[in-house]
Amino acid sequence: MFPFQVVYRDETQAARALDDERLLALIRFRKPAAPLIDPRSGVIPLPELGGSSTVEVWLSAQPVRVGVTHGVSHAGNDTVLFLQCRLDEYAPDALQPLTAMAYRRLFAAARELGYPHLLRVWNYFPAINRECGGLERYRAFCAGRHQALVAELTEFETHLPAACAIGTDEPGLRLYALAGRTAGIQIENPRQTSAFHYPRQYGPRSPSFSRAVLKAWGERHHHLYISGTASIVGHASQHVDLMAQLDETLFNLRALLAQANRLMPEPLRPALLKVYCRSDLDLAALRQRIAQALDADPPTLFLQADICRRELLIEIEGLAVGSAS
Template identity: 45%
Template sequence: MGIQIEYLPLTALDCQPPSWQDKVLGAVSFGESADDLKGRHLHGHIPEIYLNAPVLAGSQFASEALLDDALNTEISQPLISDKHGQIRYRLGEHLLFGVISLDESPELTSPGGANTTPALQQVTEIAYQQIFALLDVLGYTHVYRFWNYMADINGNGADTQAGLERYRQFNIGRKNVFLQVGRAQGHQLPAACALGLRSGPLSIAFLAGKTPSVAIENPRQVKAYHYPEQYGPLTPSFSRATLAQLGQQLCLFISGTASIVGHETLHAGDIVGQTNETLVNLEAVVSEANRIQGGPVFDLSNACFRVYVRHAGDLDRIRETLRNHFNRQVKAVFVQADICREALLIEIEATVQQTTIVHSA
């Protein structure tokens, strides 16, 4: 049991040998246009979420593939691919990866009619209800990570109630389902991100398993699910990171992290200040995970970062700030996307792995 994460160029996924693709649970990939998909032959039974977002730099890391490391053993069973509702998923003995994309159909809202709930809130509820129904039926009840992407995340669409920002609509839909299924407690909340793209459906990818995980919080920040009401009627449903023991591997799934201290955005309009503050928060999450583990298990030196950049013109200063912080060029893909607060200019996520050796008695 375990997970192996590999980062590749978008076009390299389908060039891998069948023995490699047979181990792939799924992938999260970025590209700017339909041209990026030309010639793609990734096996249809592998769930992939493809996101229409410009890759500004680090295209060699544009696709994140998650492989079931248990398949390295001779007695392991092949992965199973299937569908549930609008979810495409693939599972092994201990891990499951799934994707779902739902359009915000105009039929979901009827101005002046009985249903005035924003379409984004509705499709969010539909998606998360399907996800948790699937996980409960199959027994993969511990979610380690969610990736959420939607169009115009900071916008106020025509179907909003009292001008409610679309990210807050999403939070209401997500929280409603977490409450319905009894997963709203802090220790149950997985790592997550929520980003805005230029266009496209609500797209969600998720990784789940059969082994309990530990929710990690950042001592420098208010827990997201305890945010004051100024950030929306219902609070975001995620932890700052998830710590999971997957076989002999310890994995730290770090949520999208930004320039927030307490619950307030810092360094408005200052991309260097926000990048540095984000790095301090990433280090704080890693330190908290190490404190819980009782030793220096994790560090960011072996991480591959996904850096979401609001303004493409900030790219050079962000890269220089990262290079100065780590005293080297980092492994990172830089993707143009909108962040969940309009004042935030950058968000960074990562997965950090540490292999532990299990000694027999």
């Protein structure tokens, strides 16, 4: 069986979720209000499109253990650990060392608690495309992440977590992550250059993440953690029109699923998607296009956000699942 599930629920159900002893995490998407006390609760300051108020709920199959270690909030069961970390930037050009510090803390907490393998990491910080000290902030973030991952991973290019990096409009570097006691399998997209092999034109250090991670939970149950995916072929951005970018993004998602399915006894199916858009859009048209391309209509959350490249208008990440009968 799967050790947890992820669902989208209405904000009105948040209090009930926080009373559940199986709750690994509850992520809200809005501007922060009062300081958060519960280590399982987090806020990503991104406006939701479409007028809804949605929370992301991670539910364990068993009661969880909750705590704070090395400044990292966490909740875990016997198999997986969910971690959350928030750090304030102490200077305008401090994102690179701050990112390295945040990742070192994630690894320290995960290893101390017995979950040494990062499977998926979400990264959020403000002004992602702004230049500071002659370097775009996303590229500074990539340099800090690379510094930490090289130090922490013995086989760097084959054990990278899936990831996304998204721009917010509120201060603070926010990370949340999923870690396991055992590793997953790194999946790369044959249509795209692996991000860790990008040429130097994309910054002093290449982005350090895998396109996806395939994780087996026993012999019959599998998760595919899909990184932020955009309109990129090889290493170059494609198209200036939103819908053309969406179609290219969906081509990439299908190629990634096909690559992972080569290792699967049963096909993976998209179970949950998160779509980041730079501006408000016709969500009905997007939902229809996504459902047609993926031959599935999974629960999908639309958030307004900045993407890691200025020219990109949309990015999609998510979860696919597979279960053998």
